[in-house]
Amino acid sequence: MTHKILVIHGPNLNMLGKREPETYGADTLADINAALVRHGQTQDASVTAFQSNMEGEIITKIQQAFGNYDGLIINPAAYTHTSIGIRDAVLLLDMPVVEVHLSNIHKREAFRRHSYLSDVVSGQIVGFGMQGYILALDAILHILKQS
Ligand code: DQA
Numbered sequence: 001m002t003h004k005i006l007v008i009h010g011p012n013l014n015m016l017g018k019r020e021p022e023t024y025g026a027d028t029l030a031d032i033n034a035a036l037v038r039h040g041q042t043q044d045a046s047v048t049a050f051q052s053n054m055e056g057e058i059i060t061k062i063q064q065a066f067g068n069y070d071g072l073i074i075n076p077a078a079y080t081h082t083s084i085g086i087r088d089a090v091l092l093l094d095m096p097v098v099e100v101h102l103s104n105i106h107k108r109e110a111f112r113r114h115s116y117l118s119d120v121v122s123g124q125i126v127g128f129g130m131q132g133y134i135l136a137l138d139a140i141l142h143i144l145k146q147s
Pocket of ligand 1: 011012013075076077078079080100101102103104105112
């Protein structure tokens with residue numbers, strides 16, 4: 001059975017490649033999404049990607065995942081550290097959810113160390129750049145195969 005996986009990218013991640021490459025790497029969002037789609041094809045998973053700079057749009061997209069997807073990969077970017085709304089939307093979901101950060105948020109500024117999501121997701125992957133998304137996809141597919 002093909003698993004349907006949604007990937008949500010938060011604010012400023014559309015600027016990857018140009019944005020602080022020393023922190024976030026040279027890969028663009030298109031590179032990341034293409035790598036996820038390719039990896040999904042080898043694992044019988046279909047990957048759909050969405051990016052928004054707006055909190056409400058991200059919340060609506062998470063709500064739409066309910067009943068329509070089997071798993072969610074989310075990098076809420078700056079909203080990680082501020083958004084109870086995104087946390088509450090994730091709590092709606094009855095599916096594996098993996099939080100990804102390109103950078104290791106735990107070794108940066110103190111305000112990045114707290115995530116409103118970390119205690120309501122299946123797991124968090126930080127600090128591995130683009131590879132973190134691939135690891136997240138594998139983690140979700142592993143959970144889905146077990147259930
Ligand atoms: C980020 C880390 C956040 O603190 C930051 O606001 C981002 C990107 C990451 O992927 O490392 O925009 O989520």
